[in-house]
Amino acid sequence: MTASTTRRTTAAHSRLAAVGAIAVAGALLLTGCGDQTEENGSGTSDTASTSAAPLADKLPQAIRDKGVVKVGSDIAYAPVEFKDDSGKTVGIDPDVAAALGKQLGVKFEFENGTFDTLITGLRSKRYDIAMSAMTDTKDRQEGIDSETGKKVGEGVDFVDYFTAGVSIYTKKGDDQGIKTWSDLCGKKIVVQRGTVSEDLAKAENEKCPTGKKIAIEAFDNDQQAQTRLRAGGANAGSSDFPVAAYAVKTSGGGNDFQLVGEQVEAAPYGIAIAKDNTQLRDAIKAALDAIIENGEYQKILEKWGVTEGAVEEATINGGK
Template identity: 35%
Template sequence: MFRISSGRRAVLGLAAAAAMTVSLAACGEETTSGTGTGAPVPSAAADAALADKVPAAIKSAGKIIIGTDSTYAPNEFLDADGKTVKGVDVDLFNAVAQKLGLTTEWQSAKFADIIPGVSSKKYNIGVSSFTVNAERMKETTMVSYFSAGTQWATKSGSTINPDDACGKKVAVQVGTVQVDDITARSKKCTEAGKPAITVDQYQAQSDATNAVISGKNDAMLADSPVCAYAVKQTNGQLALVGDIYDSAPYGYVLPKDQADFGGAIEKALEALIADGTYKTILTKWGVEAGAIADPAVNPQVS
């Protein structure tokens, strides 16, 4: 998700509020995930040459410990059991790990705690819809794997203009690039003599979504696949507003000194793109529009 330094729930459906409450309560639990429900994802054969580039401690353990904010459907969110993390990010990185000869252990965490957790080696990697940007690459190694933009959503039947939301109440998740986005828009309002935007920040994206459904907030903005999924899963309670903008790559987050490991992950992604596994996974979750052809370690970004 578009998230800045330091963008996810059980499928919403008709019982949206209840499902989101269950998922939030389970946040912070350590979980080991499969691919979740839905169409099966083909297994990826291990590549010995890539496996040799895995850091010794991880290779010895045979598994990679992943920090994720499991409140960001369809990217990473909790299954109906309230423990198992699933989503497009989960399916895709599980396949990457298989290429590296590793199993995965997904640990739910607050989004803002993941990068510090990677830096302190609590997690081997952060996989949580992190937007690649220069600020993050100052302290981490990042490997791009997907592209997303920002999208707005509101309650069906409501009207809001993202370019003139002055005086409105808008929901965003803490620590995301959308916080900067809406803060800048509010500043333009006040500079023009109009009412400021009330910016409500939520720890979990599911809570931001629920705030719009309940009418507490007039609108929300989040990463484009997240908004699209929320609209679909709430059976028409929400509607998308305006166009997708500010597209940028997502990246896996590694410790700063692990560029070589990042290179192995990049090559694993390239193999998954070449054999069609990458496309199969994205299509399963309906996010194939965000596919990229050229994953990279610390890609250049504007």
């Protein structure tokens, strides 16, 4: 996701993800829907004590002292992060955060926020990190507004932990001839505000002929966009592939939506951290490398049916 630079900004060059990645959709509901966190207020991941954590000494002392990493997240983006029926924060990100916490000896406490305000919250130190299916892009790294090209902040660093493309979906059995982004000309699409999906729609709209422009309706969260499409208020929706695939498999028992075409704009999700907090950044990178090496990372992705988005090692600022 993004805020004119969440993935949720458009990468410099569009490219198709592997066709085989579409098979992930079929696996999503075959996996479990629990998580490895214990809810505490706004969503706190349970971890081992600091004394038992092998990488605790890598953290800044202030975070070790308080024992908590505050995480800004838009908790409405299943299966990456969302509330289950009991109100508990679950998903890929909370599970990865809990695993990182075991290595670092702290709890990762998720706080809900609107996606396009997360980097601002990081800048104001409301959060220590932002973890919300956020695409690592050069614009975000440099604090550039992707629409205007103007610098709006000091930027952030990312620790990249997953790779995902963007997908289009329609009502089931009614794709209206939509297979690619160019097929959206003359039609209406619903998206989450500030995401790569919105950026892609705007970029495609510039290519559409006069009289066949794309009507773009943006919402605060993806669930609102899905509701609009489900009610017949648009021709198509777009989200990151894991999110779109999960909606296709779960909404209406799998009867509401269908994926169309292939993923585009495959790019890394990153954990966003303030530029001046390099010690925390490096600690999180070390913890991510540790859970990749010990197999816990792979188990989390298997649980959520998204193994094709796995990375082999943590990368800092790998987005283009």
